[in-house]
Amino acid sequence: MNRAGARAEDRCAELMRGSGLLLVERNWRCRLGEIDLIAEERGVLVFAEVRMRRAFAYGGAGESVTGAKRARLVAAARLYLSRRPEAECRFDVFLVDGPAGDIKWIRNAFGE
Numbered sequence: 001m002n003r004a005g006a007r008a009e010d011r012c013a014e015l016m017r018g019s020g021l022l023l024v025e026r027n028w029r030c031r032l033g034e035i036d037l038i039a040e041e042r043g044v045l046v047f048a049e050v051r052m053r054r055a056f057a058y059g060g061a062g063e064s065v066t067g068a069k070r071a072r073l074v075a076a077a078r079l080y081l082s083r084r085p086e087a088e089c090r091f092d093v094f095l096v097d098g099p100a101g102d103i104k105w106i107r108n109a110f111g112e
Contacts, residue, residue: 033072
């Protein structure tokens with residue numbers, strides 16, 4: 001990961017902490033992919049994807065959350081949940097756009 005991407009993840013992790021979430025894991029990797037941030041909010045595991053785009057030439061950060069990306073994230077989360085099958089979960093997405101790095105936090109982005 002490049003430094004700008006790491007800084008974006010740091011900022012998103014701080015937003016989560018500032019909103020009362022407990023950060024559990026960062027950059028959790030498995031054979032199915034990687035989950036950028038895993039946090040807990042009132043007993044609910046939150047799997048968060050951070051997408052960043054400095055320029056809009058190829059669309060914003062939101063356009064980079066493809067069906068394939070979503071499927072990889074959900075598959076990795078299922079594997080993570082195999083250790084905690086009783087846990088409730090949700091999927092959040094952080095969109096970091098433009099040179100200023102404006103952040104939009106979409107809670108329950110996949111409606112699952």
